[in-house]
Amino acid sequence: MKLPVCWSCRHQFTYREGLRFLFRKNCPACGKKQYVTTKSNLRTGIPAMLVVLVPGILIRVVFEMSFLSYALVMTLLLAAAMMTVPFFVETSEKEEPLV
Numbered sequence: 676m677k678l679p680v681c682w683s684c685r686h687q688f689t690y691r692e693g694l695r696f697l698f699r700k701n702c703p704a705c706g707k708k709q710y711v712t713t714k715s716n717l718r719t720g721i722p723a724m725l726v727v728l729v730p731g732i733l734i735r736v737v738f739e740m741s742f743l744s745y746a747l748v749m750t751l752l753l754a755a756a757m758m759t760v761p762f763f764v765e766t767s768e769k770e771e772p773l774v
């Protein structure tokens with residue numbers, strides 16, 4: 676697992692800076708805008724979807740939850756998936772297509 680590095684100044688993001696990356700895509704050191712590469716988008720998106728969807732569906736089927744507790748579990752899973760994002764993000768200086 677490695678944390679992202681700024682494409683411009685090679686600043687090594689900390690885990691917390693990486694998390695902030697989900698909302699604000701600027702380098703904390705040089706302020707340059709960071710874009711996420713297509714490759715890392717796929718790398719982040721696919722495991723995140725699996726983490727959320729697979730147990731989500733299983734839980735729903737196995738435990739026959741009410742929609743409310745199901746939504747709560749899904750929110751927790753989504754949060755868990757987001758926690759792993761900093762390890763998969765790869766920065767780029769220009770915008771790449773999403774897929």
Ligand SMILES: [Zn+2]
Pocket residue numbers: 681682683684685686702703704705706707
């Ligand atoms: Zn930078």
